[in-house]
Amino acid sequence: MITLTRDDLSYTFLPTGDIFEFTHESTLINQFQGNPVDGSANNIYLRVHTEQGISSYPLLGIRSGSKLSHSQDQLIFEGSIEAISYRVTFAPARDGIWFWHIQLSGSGETVDVVYGQDIGVAGKGGVLANELYMSQYLDHSIWEGTNGYAVCSRQNQPQGMAFPYLQQGVVGTRAVGYSTDGMQFFGVSYKGSYVPEVLSGNLQNSNYQYELAYTALQTELMTLSVPAEFAFYGLFRPTHPAAVTELEFQAELQAAYDEIDWSAGEAVPSRDVPVLSTDIGAPYVSAQWTQAEIDAAYPNRKLEEIENGELLSFFTDEHVHVVLQPKELLVERPHGHIITTLLDKSQVDNNLISSTNYMYGIFNGQTVVGNTSFHKLLSTPRGLLNIQRNSGQRIYIRLDGVYRILTLPAAYEMGVNFAKWHYQVEDDLLTVTVFAAAGQPDVALQVQSKLGRAYDYLITNQLVMGEHEFQHPVRVEARDGILQVLPDEASVQQLPYPGLHFDIQLPGTAYTYSDDRMFYTDRQPRNGTLLTISVTQSASFQLVIQGRLTQADSLPLVSPYTPETEEALFKGFYEAFTSGFHLQLDGEEQSRIDILNETVWWYTHNAMTHFIMPHGLEQPGGAAWGTRDVCQGPMEYFLMTQHYELARNVMLKIYSHQLWESKEWPQWFMFDQHPVQAHEWHGDVVLWPLKCISDYIKATGDYSILEEQVGYHHLADALPSQRTETVLEHVKAAVETIRERFVPGTSLINYAGGDWDDTLQPADEALKTKLVSAWTVALAFQVIRNLSQVTTADAEFSASLAVMAEEMKESFRTLLIKDGVIAGFAYFQEDGSIDYMLHPLDQQTGIHYRLLPMTRSIIAELVTPEQAVANFRLIDEHLNHPDGVRLMDRPARYEGGVSTIFRRAEQAASVGREISLQYVHAHIRYLEASAKLGEADRAWEGLFQINPINIRQSVPNAQLRQSNMYFSSSDGNFPDRYSYQQNFDQLRDGSVEVKGGWRLYSSGPGIYLNQLISAILGIRFSDEELIIDPVLPASLDGLRFTYECFGRPLTFVYHIGSGPARTPELHAAGVAVTGQVLSNPYRPGAVSIAKNNLLTLPGNELHIYLAQ
Structure with missing residues (x-):
């Protein structure tokens, strides 16, 4: 590593000259940690303009061919491209500033330079945990000054007490172009090609607030009849509390630039700079299949997705979803899949393996046994565009003397326990299959040539053995043909699973293994995280990954797994676990019936993944149950399918995590042996375990669960308590916390840390005690009333609950309904007066209607029939949209990301997830309320507004999305919050497209299926x-x-x-x-x-x- 420091900033480069990371204390300024094979996501590109077009050349790092030298305070890249000589000098300066100084000389060529930089600008742990999430809170603002465009990026979500800030621009020339997200710069084709789309044209000059914060700047054209000299700069400030309203720090910037000596100085050529081996070729993208080839491979298809006459995807009669390459090149979110071992039908079992794969050539990633955060064997693919090709598990095939990494296939198949990639290799068909075993925590990778043709392969695996790559040393030991991967000795001592390890076997196949050395001309290793397995002249082989939580002996596999056998075991399990669900109807509705049959199959997969291996595609970390989540999707699913034993055991585990000190529940908690939990909770969280226990007893008649002895957990260390009490005592303690939170003089529970809409957490501490959420009160009423009905064995407690429920109903009807409209919130002043918020009387937020209390008050049977009708009239007038119902009639006001009333609602710069206001979970509860009222057409049509299969048939303005994965939100395709605010009404008339949000990690799939079966059927x-x-x-x-x-x-x-x-x-x-x-x-x-x-x-x- 090469590290330069100045003040409190540290700039760390790989020996190749690529950025590894820029940091300020605990803040990671860039986003992707570079590696020697891929280089860094950032670069500076020289572009030569001729009559034939634009040719672009990277100037930095391993893919540039630059000669690298460095001094104590500078890093220098030098080289020539055709007749152009260049010199790029990286220099840290004072005041948190750094420069990329560029000198060009040539013979009259017309050139410009494009600068690209991935940015994190947040706590390192947060960026590494989820770079997509952190990008959503980076506010980009563009300002034009004497040197053209500059981009200012403020982290709106507080990192501790700070709001880190990064400013980027140019000195000595003009920036005439800019973009702010990697989707603009790299484009969707990058997933297969590894060529940034933008280099062949101009930057878009638009601010796209999405999920890959990436600043790009383009200089004006210059003619190299005379030498050119200029610099790109970065300026970091640890905090910028105010919103960005102008281009700042110009004097400091110029002073820092003027004091640097850009002459060569005493730079020393860097030694042992890695050079990529010529054995590594361009990525391999399969030829697309013709219609005849598709027909031959899949003669029986249903639910075909066709756009402009082109087939994009479909399902088979075996519940297999097939995606063709053209669709992958049309979507921002890459098609992906999570496979796991079968769960136990009766117990919460952590001894399961899970692995994520992606169509673009991640065959296994985020591969874990048990805990999805701390037990990773293989790294998580970062971002949406396959930017780092060493992540996870990849395959290189040797063609024409060079190894080429497999990226986009002709077709990608997904079954509940497997994925297949079909690559056309000249006249051969190469099929890669990844599948989970049914009865063991094993995942197998199988590669097979249809013609039986032998090839040479490299299988690369980025090892983690912890939470994130590059954080822990990893041990690899070969024993009897088995590669055993273990945590380093220091980590083992701290793990609650000291026997954690993974075995890798290739039964019946000869192989060799190494690190990353074969990627360089000098065959020296550079990346200690990479395990490379070489298989030569093989027409078919299988690689099996076995996850183990104990030190049980590793035994060689006698023979490879048979994919068809494992698939049959999964199919049998799913048929039984879904209680044999099947719908049949001939006629016009048959297509929709097919959609629901596939949805039950795939949403069961989604729901059980969320339940037992909590994570998703966009949210790779997790490993914890959200208290309100596990009490909804999984529990509702188990009760509707009569898996009562499993429901009971889940219920007892939830109650064991009630906090001893507060008698409430943490927002989330890990449910294995890792003592990790949230240290805060929203105001509604205490209600969900109470609702859950009454729902369970009503469904099963199992009153004995109330007498079970269960412990607690402690708040400080998340360890279990020594003392146990009956579940009924747990319930009584939790109910008492609700009573204690009543606003004085009412039976209304206060807001505390927030309610279901996480974006509306209060920015002002006073709101916690003085604000009331009508939705929380409606839910509390339902919970208390139902508890009174299942606790009749304790007559006094039951009667007190019944009285409490009636008092809550009276307070709700008299205090929270004003002028016939249920207020979203009510703020109780010291003098007893009430300020109504998210209500027509609200002059503060500009928001007048909120969905949640309107639907929950009907579900809870809290409002009169007349008020229920009024609720739906208001929903239709103000909240209903072509893609579903929205949480509010207007978004929260956004003013540069500074919070005044609510936290995330006013901080998020991106229009996604809850910010989009069409959160699918809430739409499903709207369907529940519709069924409660007997609104058959509304409930039936509403199922398909949020169903991803052929969604454009129900929502014409919907963009394409993956069809077999639950999407958690429908996001208006607005570039930023300001456009969203200004053009919000386009969502109502459908004139703006809507995109699918984050996938799978939600209680939504279980809730959707419960409403389909319990409420609509x-x-x-x-x-x-x-x-x-x-x-x-x-x-x-x-x-x-x-x-x-x-x-x-x-x-x-x-x-x-x-x-x-x-x-x-x-x-x-x-x-x-x-x-x-x-x-x-x-x-x-x-x-x-x-x-x-x-x-x-x-x-x-x-x-x-x-x-x-």
Whole structure:
């Protein structure tokens, strides 16, 4: 490493001259840590303009061919390109400034220079944990001065108490172009080509606030009839508390530049500078398949996605999703998949392996056993564009004498436990398959030539053995043909799993292993994290990764795994775990029925990944249960599918993590042996375990769970307590915390640390006690009322809860509904007066309507039928959009990222996730409220507004997205928050496109399936009863739904007539079936059948007659 320092800044370069990292104390200024093979994500490009076009040349690092020298305070890159000589000098200066000084001389060539720099500008841990998230909070502002454009980037989310700031521009010439996100600079084709798209044209001169903060600047054209001399600069400030309103620090910048001597000085040529081996060639992108080749490979297709006459993706009859290369070149978010070992049907099992793969050639990444944050074998691919090709596991194939990394295939298949890449290699077809074993924490990589042709391969693996790459030494030991990968000795002593290790085997295949040395001409190793496995002249081989949490002996595999066998085991498990779910209907709705059948299969995969191996594609870290998350998606899924034993064990684990000191729950907690949890929680978090326990008891009749002895966890060290109490005592303690938070003189629970919408955390501490969220109160009412119904064995406690619920209802109706509109928030002044916020009377935020209390108050049966109708009228008038319902009628005001009322809502610079306001989770709860009211058409259509499969058929302004992954938000395609504020109404008329947000890591898939089955198809379970309560439109007349109930497969046949809504009538084998009619305050109620009666019905069909 080469490290230059000045003041409190440290500039660390690789021996190649590429940036490894720029830091100020704990702040990481760049975003990607460079490596010797890829170089750095940053560079400076000389572009030569001729009549034939633009030729571009990197000037820095291993891919430049520059000669590197350095002095004590400068790093110098020199070389020539055609007849042009260049010299680039990197020099730290005073006042947190650095320069890239450029000298060019030539013979009249027309050139310009493009500068690109990835930026983190946040705490190093945060950037390494999730660079996408940190980029969302970097506010870029562009200012034009005497030297053209400069880009100022302020980190809006406080890093400790600071708001780091970076300014970049030029001195000595003019910057005539700029861009701010890597998507603009590299483009989606970079995933396969490794060539930045922007180099063949001009920078866009637009500010795109997205998820890869990357500043680019383009100089004006210059003619090298005389030498040119200028510099790009970076200026860092540890904090910039105010919003950026002008271009600052110009005097300091010029003074720092003027005092540097740019002559050669006493620079010393760098020794042993790595040079890339000529054995490494260009990336390999498969030829795209013709329609005839697609037909031959996949004769049976359904749910085809076609754009402009071109087939992009489809599903097969075996629930396999296939994506063709043209689609991958149209989407910003690369197609990816997470595979895991099968979970235990009854216990929470941490001894599982999980691995992430991507279509662009990550075959295994984020490969972990157990904890998804701390137990990584292989590194996580960073960013969305395949910028660092040494991440995860990659394959190089030797073609025409050089090794070429496999990137984009012709087709990419995904099954729940596998992924396949099909590469056309001349007349051969190379298929790479990655799959998870069903019964062991093993993942296998299989490579096979269709023609049986032998090739040479390199399989590179970036090892982590901890949380992040480059942080821990890794041990690799060869034993009896097994490569064992272990943490370093120091880490082992600190792990709660001291036996953690991974075994790598290639059964029946000869191989050699090394590090990264073969990538350089001198064959010397540089990157200690890279494990390279070489397989020569093989037509087929399998590499198996085995994750182990204990020091059990590693045993050689007798033979390779058979992918078809493992796939069959997964298929059998999924068919059983989904209770045999299947819908059938001939006619116009058949396509949508197919969509739902695929959705149940894939959302089960998504939900169980979120449950047992918590992480997602855009959120690779996690390893923890969000308290409110695990109490919703997973628990609702287990109850709707009658996996009661698993639900019970999850419930007890949740209660064991109640905090001893506060009797509330942390926002999130790790559920394995790692003592890690959040030290704060939002005001609604305490409610979810309480809701969960009552839902569980209502569904199962298992009152004995209240008598189970369960411990607590401590707040300070996250360790379990010695003392245990019954679950009922846990419940009583939690209820008491709710009482203690009532606003004086009311039965309204205060806001505390926030509510479900994480972006609306209060910026002012006073809001925590004086502000009330109407949504939280509605949820609290529902929870307390339901608890009163399941705790009747303690008559006094049950009665007190019933009184408490009635008092909450009275306070809600009299204090939180003003002029017929439920306020989003109510602020209680010292004199007892109320300021209504997120309400038509709100003059402070400009936001007048909030979705959450309108839907939750209906779900909870808290409001009158008249108010429920009014709620939906307001939703239709102010919150409904073509892509779903939005959380509020306007976004929170954005003024440079400085918070005044709310934190993240006013800090996020990007229009994504909750900021987009169409958070899919909330839309699903809107469907729940729709079903509660009997709004059949609304509920049915709403399912497809948020379903990724062929979404453009339901949402014409939707951009393409991955079809088998839950997306957590629908984001307006606005470049920044200011455009979003100004043009928000375009979301209502559909004139702006909407994009899919982060994928998979959400409780949403489980909730979606629960609403589909329990609320819309209307099949749910209560203590020894089946409740039938469908809310379906007339277009579904004749629908057949097969599902297992109390262990018996049944087919429900829906007969939907016209006329006023009524309680369903039931028939089996032509005979009327009687049941108990249940009440619903908003419409005719459901009917319930006793379990014993259901199990003795003649035949396997139950006919349901209803009207809509």
